[in-house]
Amino acid sequence: MQTAGKEDSHARPSRAILFERARKGDRNAFDALFALAAGRILYFIRLRLGKALHGQIESMDVLQDAYLDAYTSFEHFKESDDKAFVRWICRIAEHRIHDCKDYFDAKKRRPPHGMHAVSRVLQLAKESGTGPLTAAERADTRERLARAMERLEEEEREVLVKRHFESMTIEEIGHAMGRSETAVRRLLGRATVRLGRVLAPADSETGAARG
Known part of the structure; x- marks a missing residue:
């Protein structure tokens, strides 16, 4: 039983190991972390968009942009906690939503x-x-x-x-x-x-x- 437990441990890296690998540029590790948080982040985006923006941009587009921004700047994220990770990406998503709103407000056509x-x-x-x-x-x-x-x-x-x-x-x-x-x-x-x-x-x- 202990051997099986060790095998599972190797097959499924801990959160701390995933955070460490992601900071070193391991995209698979970052993807694993993001996948665990994606549902909550997408729900946050849908709530934050509101009626005005729902008809102009897709929640999944904002999620994708947040993913790309988070991946390219992940070295600046110093914590190794799931909740802190979700809050950080939600802030990135919110900045993206603000960018989109400003874009639609600024354009004349x-x-x-x-x-x-x-x-x-x-x-x-x-x-x-x-x-x-x-x-x-x-x-x-x-x-x-x-x-x-x-x-x-x-x-x-x-x-x-x-x-x-x-x-x-x-x-x-x-x-x-x-x-x-x-x-x-x-x-x-x-x-x-x-x-x-x-x-x-x-x-x-x-x-x-x-x-």
């Missing part, structure tokens, strides 16, 4: 390149990957993003870089840029809208080429 698509471009540009196809796609995305960012105002580039590449919170960006959190959210929303509009023609050309 619906741009051809949506919020989730812009987020995906930013995520692909900063994440690592393996395989020649992935590397080629990532290099192309980074080049497109760099060209698009050059067309933005300096403060728009700065807020996007701090938010998406330095994984800073709205509060941290506010301190760094000398702005209130409300001003940062408005700037981030405006910058995201402009980035989407700049990226849209390139996406249309890519789609036409594939077709």
Whole structure:
């Protein structure tokens, strides 16, 4: 019986081991932790979206974005407790919801390149990957993003870089840029809208080429 227990222990790493492995970049360990918390986080997102945003964005899109943000910034999470982990990702999800709200508030018309698509471009540009196809796609995305960012105002580039590449919170960006959190959210929303509009023609050309 003890032998079987030891085998189970090896087959199912403890939470502490999963947290330790995830901090070292083990994606399988992070996925295991996230899977245990996903149901509660998704419920939190559905409650926080409210009627105004439910018709514009999907809860699963917010969950996916929160997953990507959490994975790329997991080294900053220092605790090894399930409840703290859920609270941390819920905060990330809430920031994403605020970003989405600011995006829809800032845009004058619906741009051809949506919020989730812009987020995906930013995520692909900063994440690592393996395989020649992935590397080629990532290099192309980074080049497109760099060209698009050059067309933005300096403060728009700065807020996007701090938010998406330095994984800073709205509060941290506010301190760094000398702005209130409300001003940062408005700037981030405006910058995201402009980035989407700049990226849209390139996406249309890519789609036409594939077709």
